[in-house]
Amino acid sequence: MSIRARLLVLVLVTAVLVVVAAVVTLRAADRAAERERARPGEPAAQAGEVTLRQSQRLLFRNLAWGPQRDHVSSVPLTTPAGPRTSAPRDCLRFHAAAGTGICLRATGGVIPGHEAVLLDARLRPVRTFPVPGMPTRARVSPSGRLVAWTVFVSGDSYAGSAFSTRTAVYDSRTGTLRPDLEKFAVIKDGRRHRAADHNFWGVTFAADDNRFYATLATRGRTYLVEGDLGRRTLRTLRENVECPSLSPDGTRVAFKKRVPGASASTPWRLYVLDLRTGRETTLAERRSVDDQALWLNGRTLLYALPGDFGADLWSVPADGGGAPRMIVKSGTSPAVVP
Secondary structure (H helix, E strand, O other): OOHHHHHHHHHHHHHHHHHHHHHHHHHHHHHHHHHHOOOOOOOOEEEOOOOOOOOOEEEEEEOOOOOOOOEEEEEEOOOOOOOEEEEEEEOOEEEEEOOEEEEEEEEOOOOOEEEEEEEOOOOOEEEEEEEOOEEEEEEEOOOOOEEEEEEEEEOOOOOOOOOEEEEEEEEOOOOEEEOOHHHOEEEEOOEEEOOOOOEEEEEEEOOOOOEEEEEEEEOOEEEEEEEEOOOOEEEEEEEOOEEEEEOOOOOEEEEEEEOOOOOOOOOEEEEEEEOOOOOEEEOOOOOOOOOOOEEOOOOEEEEEEEEOOEEEEEEEEOOOOOOOEEEEOOEEEEEEEO
C-alpha cells in the first residue's frame, strides 16, 4: 500500500472515530438531560440540609427523576408522601441509626467500582472501604456502633442459585473490620459445618452490639443464622429464611420466605417469626418482596417493591392483619430517625 493510500485510510479511520465520539457524547448529554427532568406524577424533591439528628424523619434513597435522583432524602414520618429534602449524597444502598450512616455507592474513574462510605450525623464521610461487587444490603446497629454491608461478587439476584456474596461488619468504636463472614465458624445441628459454597447476606443487629442475625445459603438451601461477633460463630436456627430484620424489642424477625408454587423469578412472601415460640405469621402482602424489610416501629414493616421509576416504599402490619399501603413513591433503602 502506498503512503498516500495509508494516509487516506488514517484520515478515514480518524473521521469515523470522531463521529463515534460525537454520537456517544450527544447520547450521554441526552441521558443527563433526561435525568435532570422531573416526570409527571413524581414527587417533588429539593436540595437542602438532611441530618441524622432531625427527629421523626424517614430517610431513603430518592428515585424520583431530576437532579436529586439517588440522593439521600428525608420526609416527616407523619407525612411521608409530602415534598422531600435531598442531601448531596448519592447512594445505591443506605441505612442509618443513632447518628451513624452507611452509604454503598458507585465510584467513577476509568475502571468503575463500588465503595462503602461510613457517614456521620451530618452525612459527611468518615471512612471509606472499597467493596468487591454490586451493593445489595446495608444495616447499622441500633446503637450506631456496628455497620454491615453485603455485595454480589458474582451474579446479581437472589432468585437463582448462580451468585456469590461477600458480607462485612465494621465496628466504628474499635475500628475493626471483619471483611467476610465466611471466615466465621458455622454451627449446624450442634456440629461444625464446612462447605465451599457458604454465602451470607442480610445482617440485622441486636441491641447488645455482639449478637446478630443473617442469612446463610449453602447446598441450595437458606438458613436463619444467629451470629456472635466476639466468638466469630454463626449458628443455624431455621431453614428457608432470607433477609432477616430484627424487631425493635428483639423478640421477632421479619423475613422473606420462598413459597411452593411461586414463580422462580418472584418466589418470596413476607413473614414474621417469633423467636421464642417459633411461630410464623404470614403478612398481608401477597406480592413477592425481594428486599430486607425494615421495622418502622414495633407494629409496622417497610419494604420496597418495583415501581414506575425504580421502586416504591410500602408498609404492612407485622401482625398479619390490615393491608399493604404505599407510603413513599420513587424511594428505596429506608431508615427511620425516631
